[in-house]
Amino acid sequence: MSYQNIQTEIDENILTITINRPKKLNALNRETIQELHEAFKEAKADEEVKVVILTGSGEKAFVAGADISEFADFSPKEGKRLSAEGQEKLFNYVANFPKPVIAAVNGFALGGGLELAMAAHFRIASENAKMGLPETSLGVIPGYGGTQRLPQLVGKGRAMEMIMTAGMIDSSQALQYNLVNHVTEPDELLEFAENMARKIMKNSMVAIKGAIRAINANYEAGRNGFETEIEEFGRAFGTEDFKEGTSAFLNKRKADFPGK
Structure with a gap:
């Protein structure tokens, strides 16, 4: 455009x-x-x-x-x-x-x-x-x-x-x-x-997206930032980025995040 x-x-x-x-x-x-x-x-x-x-x-x-x-x-x-x-x-x-x-x-x-x-x-x-x-x-x-x-x-x-x-x-x-x-x-x-x-x-863009939501929640009326953090933390466990990040750490290699 x-x-x-x-x-x-x-x-x-x-x-x-x-x-x-x-x-x-x-x-x-x-x-x-x-x-x-x-x-x-x-x-x-x-x-x-x-x-x-x-x-x-x-x-x-x-x-x-x-x-x-x-x-x-x-x-x-x-x-x-x-x-x-x-x-x-x-x-x-x-x-x-x-x-x-x-x-x-x-x-x-x-x-x-x-x-x-x-x-x-x-x-x-x-x-x-x-x-x-x-x-x-x-x-x-x-x-x-x-x-x-x-x-x-x-x-x-x-x-x-x-x-x-x-x-x-x-x-x-x-x-x-x-x-x-x-x-x-x-x-x-x-x-x-x-x-x-x-x-x-270099980091997980999926995790960063969740972190943005959690951090912003603390500044929004009617939102509980801690509850949003818990939700986003739990959601991360279902991502391919989490599987790749933990696998890379345990195998002592650099993570290659798929962004999913």
């Missing part, structure tokens, strides 16, 4: 999705959100894709925010629908994606851009990255999961400060806050993310 605002490339089972609106600093508009949804939907069905890396074109921005011109004159009802549809189509879809999603954050990740990075399963940042949720400076609040995911990652107090001040933090602060897992040189960002993806792919 051809896209206007994003680029996709598959190499050695790694799908790289690049948001490509450099003149707008890769800002998210509704068309880009829809294209990202379609790209992830395709990746979910494509057996060749094992890991997804999400990044922005150029070094200036991962995603500099939402395209404010699209909703500046919205009514409360329209604003609520904008948030709900965006979360369903993209942000929650990414957070619950059954394959690992790594955000490679280059440059600005602000507003919806940081919310998108936080929806990924973990984040790697370049040294020039700047992150923040500046929505309160526009008279609104984060609407794509930012008020929920930021406290989960950095703690309530720091999340309150970041949202209330509408300020930015740099990559070293983001690492200190546990908002990102690693910081790299800008020209090493994608290589680092790809190497991380290769480490992931």
Whole structure:
């Protein structure tokens, strides 16, 4: 499928999705959100894709925010629908994606851009990255999961400060806050993310899918994460990957997981 605002490339089972609106600093508009949804939907069905890396074109921005011109004159009802549809189509879809999603954050990740990075399963940042949720400076609040995911990652107090001040933090602060897992040189960002993806792919992708569900369950209202872990743990015993993994371990050889 051809896209206007994003680029996709598959190499050695790694799908790289690049948001490509450099003149707008890769800002998210509704068309880009829809294209990202379609790209992830395709990746979910494509057996060749094992890991997804999400990044922005150029070094200036991962995603500099939402395209404010699209909703500046919205009514409360329209604003609520904008948030709900965006979360369903993209942000929650990414957070619950059954394959690992790594955000490679280059440059600005602000507003919806940081919310998108936080929806990924973990984040790697370049040294020039700047992150923040500046929505309160526009008279609104984060609407794509930012008020929920930021406290989960950095703690309530720091999340309150970041949202209330509408300020930015740099990559070293983001690492200190546990908002990102690693910081790299800008020209090493994608290589680092790809190497991380290769480490992931050495393991059972079926087990990783179950682990994603179990970890996310702890953050979902009405779900008991421990019960989900028990369910996923038991389900793993019926997989071919479990048989291969245990056999390889007992026979002191490298596992070759069939992915079933």
